[in-house]
Amino acid sequence: MEKKTKRRDFLFTATYAVGAVGAGAVIWPMIDQMNPDASVKALASTEVDVSAVNPGKTITVLWRGKPVFIRRRTPEEIAEAKSVKLEDLKHPEKDEDRAKNPEWLVMLGVCTHLGCVPLDQKGDYNGWFCPCHGSHYDTSGRIRKGPAPTNMEIPEYKFVDANTIKIG
Amino acid sequence: MSEHEYTPKSKVGKWFNDRLPLLTLANHLTDYPTPKNLNYWWTFGGILTFCLITQIVTGLVLAMHYIAHADMAFQSVEHIMRDVNYGWLIRYIHANGASMFFLAVYIHIFRSLFYGSYKSPREVIWIIGIIIYLLMMAAAFLGYVLPWGQMSFWGATVITNLFSAIPLVGEGIVTWLWGGYSVDNPTLTRFFTLHYLIPFLILGLVVLHIWALHVPGNNNPIGIDIKKPSKDTVPFHPYIVIKDGFALLMFMIVFAFFVFYTPNILGHADNYIEANPLVTPAHIVPEWYLLPFYAILRSVPDKLLGVIAMLSAILILAALPWLDTSKIRSAVFRPLYKQFYWILVADVLILGYVGAMPAEGLYLLIARIATAYYFLHFLVVLPVLGFKERTTPVPLSITEPILGGSPNLATVKKKDSFKDQ
Numbered sequence: 001m002e003k004k005t006k007r008r009d010f011l012f013t014a015t016y017a018v019g020a021v022g023a024g025a026v027i028w029p030m031i032d033q034m035n036p037d038a039s040v041k042a043l044a045s046t047e048v049d050v051s052a053v054n055p056g057k058t059i060t061v062l063w064r065g066k067p068v069f070i071r072r073r074t075p076e077e078i079a080e081a082k083s084v085k086l087e088d089l090k091h092p093e094k095d096e097d098r099a100k101n102p103e104w105l106v107m108l109g110v111c112t113h114l115g116c117v118p119l120d121q122k123g124d125y126n127g128w129f130c131p132c133h134g135s136h137y138d139t140s141g142r143i144r145k146g147p148a149p150t151n152m153e154i155p156e157y158k159f160v161d162a163n164t165i166k167i168g
Numbered sequence: 169m170s171e172h173e174y175t176p177k178s179k180v181g182k183w184f185n186d187r188l189p190l191l192t193l194a195n196h197l198t199d200y201p202t203p204k205n206l207n208y209w210w211t212f213g214g215i216l217t218f219c220l221i222t223q224i225v226t227g228l229v230l231a232m233h234y235i236a237h238a239d240m241a242f243q244s245v246e247h248i249m250r251d252v253n254y255g256w257l258i259r260y261i262h263a264n265g266a267s268m269f270f271l272a273v274y275i276h277i278f279r280s281l282f283y284g285s286y287k288s289p290r291e292v293i294w295i296i297g298i299i300i301y302l303l304m305m306a307a308a309f310l311g312y313v314l315p316w317g318q319m320s321f322w323g324a325t326v327i328t329n330l331f332s333a334i335p336l337v338g339e340g341i342v343t344w345l346w347g348g349y350s351v352d353n354p355t356l357t358r359f360f361t362l363h364y365l366i367p368f369l370i371l372g373l374v375v376l377h378i379w380a381l382h383v384p385g386n387n388n389p390i391g392i393d394i395k396k397p398s399k400d401t402v403p404f405h406p407y408i409v410i411k412d413g414f415a416l417l418m419f420m421i422v423f424a425f426f427v428f429y430t431p432n433i434l435g436h437a438d439n440y441i442e443a444n445p446l447v448t449p450a451h452i453v454p455e456w457y458l459l460p461f462y463a464i465l466r467s468v469p470d471k472l473l474g475v476i477a478m479l480s481a482i483l484i485l486a487a488l489p490w491l492d493t494s495k496i497r498s499a500v501f502r503p504l505y506k507q508f509y510w511i512l513v514a515d516v517l518i519l520g521y522v523g524a525m526p527a528e529g530l531y532l533l534i535a536r537i538a539t540a541y542y543f544l545h546f547l548v549v550l551p552v553l554g555f556k557e558r559t560t561p562v563p564l565s566i567t568e569p570i571l572g573g574s575p576n577l578a579t580v581k582k583k584d585s586f587k588d589q
Binding site: 031034035036037040060062064065066067109113114115116117118130131132133134147148149 | 322325326328329330332343344345346347348349350351352354358445446447448449450451452466468469470471472474526527528
């Protein structure tokens with residue numbers, strides 16, 4: 001039997017389509033209300049005074065509710081980070097690209113596996129070690145061993161002056 | 169479901185029942201024909217209902233005193249413990265109640281695995297049960313976050329980060345779940361809302377679970393279809409009510425032991441330290457009832473595959489009625505399955521143990537072997553066993569082995585053909 005498109009079929013399809021758009025317009029606010037709100041977004045940048053940080057020291061500051069490690073690296077650590085061959089890395093990134101000023105490493109202190117805070121100067125690579133599921137990071141915060149898929153993230157930051165870093 | 173028509177005796181009862189047949193329902197529930205050979209492993213359905221109601225009632229009371237705010241949640245829980253009249257009791261019942269709930273549900277699930285209760289025609293009961301189990305895990309996780317201690321905070325961080333393993337949209341989903349860039353106040357308030365909602369979803373599913381049960385009726389220890397009502401059945405009330413009641417009392421003794429003598433043994437001391445987003449506790453472990461799945465997650469060295477393995481370990485249960493190819497339900501008549509069943513029990517216990525240990529060295533190796541075996545059991549052993557196993561003769565009725573001693577030729581013949589299936 002030949003199927004003819006009737007006026008009624010068109011009306012049904014049009015009604016379903018309008019209904020779907022309407023339902024979507026109602027559901028979207030219900031979903032989007034769970035995303036970060038304006039007050040959370042307003043706290044998106046932090047300025048940090050780093051004048052008191054000596055070489056070989058790390059300070060941890062809170063940015064967007066997450067820890068940011070600011071480490072003033074020793075010359076040995078910088079040399080160690082620079083000497084690693086890129087092909088030995090799970091997530092190849094040059095140290096120069098991670099620390100614009102090699103003395104200062106600024107990165108999110110959040111393990112890329114499941115979000116724990118790694119411990120300073122621990123692990124097999126003298127960098128960081130995540131106690132939760134055993135990820136080892138090197139002195140550049142790059143993943144070397146363990147379940148984490150990527151290096152620790154470098155947030156957007158800049159030196160406002162010689163002693164102040166603005167994160168975000 | 170019941171064949172006979174029920175008419176209330178009183179005039180008022182009849183008047184009401186004609187308009188809303190609640191009395192017919194009550195009559196169905198009391199007369200519901202139950203296999204007479206149900207053992208104590210069958211009492212955990214009732215025990216679980218008790219657990220759910222206990223959690224709802226204590227939870228409602230706790231919600232009257234708890235404050236879902238990142239700055240006040242921790243203090244409000246201490247306030248419940250120290251200031252609120254009997255607050256310590258109610259909170260300890262609720263916290264240990266979660267563990268008791270899982271203890272009972274694991275016994276209930278493994279009862280089903282042993283006696284083949286998930287097989288046709290009870291697949292839908294089983295799948296509803298799996299959904300209830302998933303919701304229980306969600307509710308337990310969300311509830312564990314509410315006291316806003318260190319384990320709450322970092323447990324929430326780790327579990328929500330599981331979603332970041334999803335390619336492309338993962339990070340967006342995690343931010344959406346958090347309502348920010350980390351676990352914080354918006355996360356806490358929504359977790360509280362959902363923790364409050366889920367028990368009622370479970371309650372609704374429990375009604376469906378029991379409804380679906382009452383269509384084919386209970387499975388039983390010898391796993392055969394029985395005639396209902398018959399010599400093989402007893403009415404639910406008073407026989408099963410009394411038996412369930414006795415088992416519930418025994419269960420409550422265990423429950424009370426934990427609440428009154430070691431209320432914190434199943435928790436972690438770290439959760440009495442207020443949440444600190446800058447410091448992760450040295451050793452993060454989930455609650456005991458999630459440990460086997462945690463071990464599976466950690467045994468896979470890849471983030472996405474680890475998450476997939478963990479979820480599959482739970483979801484594979486939903487496919488069980490089709491993975492198990494054996495026509496015989498009860499392990500009593502399956503000599504090989506019975507052995508594999510106990511190996512699986514041991515395997516899950518081993519996974520639970522290594523899940524609590526650090527993920528390194530020998531523990532990691534054991535976790536990997538146990539994870540592999542877990543999947544092997546469901547994907548290889550069960551499908552193959554149905555074809556290869558030589559089962560022992562199944563009685564034709566519950567009473568036959570005791571009462572039906574007469575050598576009926578037709579019966580004997582039927583039994584032999586059953587064996588070859």
